[in-house]
Amino acid sequence: MIDMNAAKSFPINAGKCTRHHDLAKVEATGPDARVLISLLRGEPYDLPLTLTMVERHPLGSQAFVPLTRNSFLVVVAPDEGDCPGTPIAFETAPGQGVNIARNVWHGILTPLHGVSDFVVIDRGGEVSNLEEHFFDTPYRVEHG
């Protein structure tokens, strides 16, 4: 999670600013790899929703930090022999971001409460960095 509840913070700029430091491990590997900063504007989804697919990025992490207080749905799944196992889903707290580590199966960006903007820190490079897995039987994601 990327939020200000992280333990490691310290004052900077003569006490006028607090830095919540180094909240995510940024990974970018492969030919000509570099770290990108992008902005996303996503349309909201409604629950319950049908989860047909998850994806992963073998060469880099992908951090999403919301620019609004809207929470969003996060879906992740363990890897079981290069296929995703049973996914889990949760809703972020307002203001909370996530970092999806390299090679972790996850759902697409899923805002829940209105059009939502995000800063995304992920990898650019010369070779493909996307694997998709479509479930034989889709999952249904609903409020807990």
Place this chain on the structure above:
Amino acid sequence: MIDMNAAKSFPINAGKCTRHHDLAKVEATGPDARVLISLLRGEPYDLPLTLTMVERHPLGSQAFVPLTRNSFLVVVAPDEGDCPGTPIAFETAPGQGVNIARNVWHGILTPLHGVSDFVVIDRGGEVSNLEEHFFDTPYRVEHG
């Protein structure tokens, strides 16, 4: 500048999301260099203010993306023989972020309109990455 007015955007996720792609050149060099994601919470400053110092980071860039609609003051200065020349100052548009390139003299983070949170993407590493320059005669920054 880091904002959604950048030309290069494209739809993803079956049209549900727009990606404003690769808005800043992230630089992180030197021993054990890596890219950090941190959150800052800054107290506001009042104008006019006295600019006594600028700093630069020889080994990495530093991007600031605001998490509020508050604008902030940006001060940058050209390099003139390893010292800053005459600084220029501007106020960002609401929602706009900046990326300070490696080795560019700049002022500290200066929110103007209330306590303001930012995502910061900058460099971590083993060796010092900070040069400070204190002006013999401070500058006064005021509304244009």
